[in-house]
Amino acid sequence: MKITIVAGARPNFIKIAPIIRAIEEKQQEGANISYRLVHTGQHYDKNLSDTFFEELNIPLPDANLEVKSGSQSVQTAAIMVAFEQELLENPCDLVLVVGDVNSTMACAIVAKKMNIKVAHVEAGIRSGDMTMPEEINRIVTDSITDYFFTTSTTASENLLHHGANPNNIHFVGNVMIDTLYQNLSRIAPPAFWDDFQLSANDYIVLTLHRPANVDEEQSLIRLLEGIDKLAAGKKIIFPIHPRTKAILGQQQLHTENILFTEPQGYLNFMFLVKNSLAVITDSGGISEETTVLGIPCFTMRNNTERPETQTIGTNTLVGTTVENLEKVFGDFIKNGSKKAGIPELWDGKASERIIGILLNTFQQQLK
Template sequence: MLIDIIAGARPNFMKIAPIVHAIEKQAEGTGLEYRLIHTGQHYDAKMSGDFFTQLGIPEPHVNLGSGSGTQAEQTGTIMKGYEGVLAERLSDLCLVVGDVTSTMACSVVAKKACIGVAHVEAGIRSGDRTMPEEINRLVTDSITDYFFTTSELANENLRKCGISDDAIFFVGNTMIDTLLRNLDRIQPPDFFGPEQLTSGNYILITLHRPANVDQPESLLAMLNAIAESAEGLPVIFPVHPRTRKNLELIGDLPECIRVVDPQAYLQFIYLVKNAKAVLTDSGGITEETTVMGIPCMTLRDSTERPETVTLGTNELIGTAPEKIGPAMQRLFAGQWKKGQVPPKWDGATGERIVAAISEIYQAKMPLVEECVS
């Protein structure tokens, strides 16, 4: 059985690594082989290349090199590239992860080629259709065959859409597999010493969503609110490429904000683990802070990972800058919640996924054969 594993953007690499490792560990006697396909959606070394090296993932078998562009341009380039890969050799299963453009694009191409689709992180929903990621989730799940989920809430979301229980596999969170596997390997970034940073004495922020970064005035208002409430602590800001363009339009930033380049995985997790708190508009980072017990504030009005709020250390603050100060006051007053780790976020998700795929393969012939017949 040939499995295409699709990776396109930075979060995908952390999610596929445990699956790749599990296939390699269990491959003997299972009949499973994989073809790792990098769509090239993230093409900067700090956003992609370093991750393959640090996470022990082999070089991709194929790199589609989609590069940048509008949503439609990127989608079309990825679809055309993956269609060409399948024309050379059909796979038996297309495994996609998360909710980026690559996830949706490759799912559509696979289904049109009568190949089964497995979606890792299926069923998560923010309820906000202004987010491109929400559209990607809805489209992907509407044509997925096998749904690998991170929470019971995701299972319920799928059931409400008419998905039967025998197609839903509650396996846990592969991103947490990667986190737990690498916690003893994390290392400080080069700037950690020169900036005189110490554990618990800085704030970490990440911002990349259009609602937060596409308008320079709004972005500056948010950064000012963070700086004013940081009580003199340094604010470390690894800058996403889309955010950097608007920072250049802003000019001078508050003195406490230290803009740095995107960090490789081991360095970034070191920053998260040692931060006083993390302010972010990323969904994946809220999962990592929950497992590490780090206070987290989500600068969005909705989240597709509500378990990080109901169980974890995350709170949904919103996008209004005036909401940041009161939350930071609670943080510095020692009133932040402790949180707990959600069920099955235990480091064994990749193994559960591969075991389920093996069972599926043994029980049923690949969908492409059914389609052709």
Template sequence: MNITLIAGARPNFMKVAPIIHAMDEANSRNDGLFRYRLIHTGQHYDKIMSDTFFEELNIPHPDANLGCGGGSQAEQTAAIMVAFEKELQAHPADLVMVVGDVTSTMACSIVARKLNTKVAHVEAGIRSFDLSMPEEINRMVTDSITDVFFTTSEWAGENLRKSGVKDEQIHFTGNVMIDTLLANRHKFTRPEIWDRAGLEEGGYLVMTLHRPANVDEKEKFARFLEAIIASSGDLPLIFPVHPRTAKIIRELDVALPERFHMIEPLGYLEFNYLVERARAVLTDSGGITEEATVMGVPCMTLRDNTERPETVELGTNELIGTDPANIAPAFERLLAGQWKSGRIPDKWDGKAAGRIVAGLEAMVSSIPATP
């Protein structure tokens, strides 16, 4: 089976990597069962995604980079579709596998189906039901034309069934991002800020905020920061921040205490070293809520909805919402030791990629091979 795998951003490579490793294992058992080609659309430029990134996480380098970064949503979607059409025509595949919910996920799925190539979606079926999020549009469009659905939870499978997807198309395999987390947990690396800020295990907070609704509205962002600083006692706050967001913070009329540390974005191993040892995490990122849940770290999500309800229903995550007034009561519970303990969702055990590849092996006989 010829498979083209799509990655458009750094987290996509972390999701694709365990699948490639599992296919390599399958190939060792079944002499060349899978032939794959890894394509980076270039959607996101990430200076951290250097040779070291690939080596440290044992992630394969892409076979091609389409170089489709920059531009508006429409311009980027169009650029990816034009470039990937040429790539897929030059290197036909039996199956195009997309992961996650970035623009590349949707754009490459559309191209594949228009070229009569089957599509498999890893992380299919997750929904926030918030159409103001570009990622939600990407998920909905991708799943509407997907042939094979690999899901992270029972919630995701139920979303697909409600939209008319047949049971036999849905494979509940677990979360490949957790495969990468567990495979690399022993390699987590202490960042420089640990010693510089005098951090101690369980004695600090980690923040990540990036969604425009939270950081672009300056008055609201200022109230968020004031509430977090006022409610967090004397705990150091570690905020790996994009330069653009750092500039916004400096323009705000907010008194930042010495314990508030804005630092450069961290690599995967350093960032998760901090998360694993933190008292809690404050974030508006869905992926971090998954990792915090698996590591048993309290997580406050500054959003009104989540596409990963299992992290709330089962895990350590709570939706705090987008009203800064909700922050103080959340911190009262955290600092009083009253945060829920949570548990790890089913099949978030580091074996999701193996289940995905087992599903692909079962498909081999049903898909005519490309010449």
């Protein structure tokens, strides 16, 4: 069984690492399975890409399509053109895509047009917000996927609602959590830990990347200044994306608590999260990791494609205004964090289940 694994952006690298590990374990057991790793180049900054391959022991990609940045359409088209050539030169039995970035959708489309089976890891998640490019990527990918691997029963139900074959839907757990468990003993403080005089449970981690929050200079400044005020003297560590940094430019910020850093590698970032008082973010994925680590997470969005992080985990949706955040965060400072648990099958074994299912399916087809 020949699998082409696609990765394009930071979250993808975290998700493919345990999948590759599971494949290699099966190879050692003598299973007829091999993989080719294709990096689309969607994230090409070293801190957003190369670092993850090094830290998570991911083999160097067999191919890098080097598409780099562009508008949604330009980037998607470039990935499709390059990936078609990749598959023509290196045929496979299955293309495995993860997550919901442009690379996920683009490569799934190319594979299906070439009559190659597609497996989607993290299938079925939905925010209901069609203004999010990721939501469109999810819907399109799932509409043509052959094998669906879901992180929750809610995601599986979403797929059933949209007409997916129940025999092809597999609730396996969360590969992001596989990576977390596999690397918890390796996380380490970033270089600035001592310089910033940080200590456990005494600082806040901030991440912002969604266009609605960062694309307009003045609204971004107002947002950051508002978050700075609610910190109540706590330091706020903000690993700033190069694109967001460029939007801020040389603008003078009136902040006292926010400490700007470069984007962090996985091991340093997870150390920061694990030892923080709380996380403020507009990311969906971070709320999964904070849930397992038991860290309060405040998500600046009106919706989430990962509802289990809110109903079971530590995540709280706070909307998109600083005023809402101030109220909810103030309640947390006053009353402490809410009771939380870990969702079903978030046990570090999702990747093993995925590869086991794919091998079994392939063997059945050969009979």
